[in-house]
Amino acid sequence: MNNLRKLGAYMPDLPSGTVTFLFTDIEGSTPLWEKMPREMQVSVAQHHDILRCAIEGNGGRVFKVIGDAFQAAFRLPGEGLSAAIAAQRALGSAAWEGTGSIRVRMGLHTGPAEIDPIPGPGGSPEYAVSHTLNRAARVMSAGHGGQILLSQEFKDLVERRLPEGVTLKDLGEHHLKGLSIPEHLYQVVAPDLPADFPPLPTSTQPPNNLPPELTSFIGREAEIAGLKERFSNPALRLLTFTGAGGTGKTRLALRLGRAILDTFPGGVWLVELAPLSDPALVVATVAQVLGVRETQGKPIQETLAGYLEKKHLLLILDNCEHLLEECSRLADFLLRRCLELVILATS
Template structure:
């Protein structure tokens, strides 16, 4: 290993999304996949003079003397990971996060507050996503690789940190750039659209739907009525008021653009950030994802794709 950087150091952390499940499902295939994963990351790190100083399971911790090099590695690695033919495991989707801070290596490792912050940031992301702290964003904004831009995704409170932090995301041309809301503390996961005004005169209906959703024996509620009577607005109001009751989030799934019932399941999965892989069909992946969640889905305009109800 080359000499570890000291002083102002930029750190890149990586983690394979759902790796435990993949290991349990097909360990032989995962050994092969991990070999490819490691080779891809090692090549990108070597190309930009990074120092891979620690692995925890299949997660990497890498140090750099400058922030643009860390971003270049994330860009190069994500492109290669996306292009790799993974075979039996399905795609390995790797979340990454980058932060910078003062650090001094000790015995081939680092002990620094910046690493704690980076670990918290990484935990909020999703496979294929690259998150940057505000300090890193300032350092790299004018030094991005070709085909890479930045997206501001707001201020988020991370576990064990007192104040919310500004977070940005790398947008890499040709790769997915839409992900669910970060898994940060102050936000219950949601994609509910912001309403331009208050709901007036529907207090009785809101209370009735809320009461039904509070019952353990009710898992499905259908709001019916002629078009234009405010069913969507009522559903959104109830969902917004109950966001704290559903620890794993409340999500709005707009089915208005869909006429083909076979597209309902993929639309729900896309909204939740669920993808097939690891030998599972998209349906099985979605069922497994929802099985242990306390989550509310608002399916709008379902009447036009009723055949999907058999799913």
């Protein structure tokens, strides 16, 4: 109870609910510390002053500093965007002695976040560990020094209210370290900021949740080759494997999924339906596999369709036979709404 009372004095200053996060990090700081520790002390102090001024001057709150990495929270997405642009402009125009220019990567993401009931060191508030914080960190880490990256959620909130002269560059989907679902990233392009950067250093293998093969797969190579050819036809949206139990439908589907993984930028996702007995749980199970969370006041089926609408991925619905009606209904709904989606079902 004492911890909660202490936290109460801080909580009005730290937003919760839907929060915009700005994460930053100095590019290449470790070798600079090794080569010129005294100069870096001066430059990092200057960097801290610039970031605090930009963040607090745009309504933000710095809630954590780890070395030279800042984590800040904003109530409004537009405030976070303005802070990032102001910080990059100030960093770019500052006079740096000894170290030369300090290049800072930045990432912006908006999502649900709550205050941890247990305060941090010194009684200061901290956010509870969450998917939102993890994504903000990964979006930032994907960038280069001087670059501002945005998640899809953040972009959707600010694209109609951009500051004058500011545009967004679509960088496509990227597979970020530690995240199973690919992230669609955007770059801020603004006057007085660098616009040209190398490709993002992200993973090139599409994500998936396919289990590892524990034994070799022999004797069905021709069948796999034929199925791969069928999947090369963009008109193929739905394919079903049927047959008696124990004939290898699941194993064939998994082997095929691995064989064509590279053709689906959104990945290949296995949904195991055998454990389900209630048809009402099918949609929620698919959403859980894809990492789609329910939105308040919106049916989970609509949220799922919205997530899948622009993603080219393969969904494997395994063991549908006891849930055929609901699986057919869901497949029909998703395929009509999500024109890049392909479904492989086993029954």
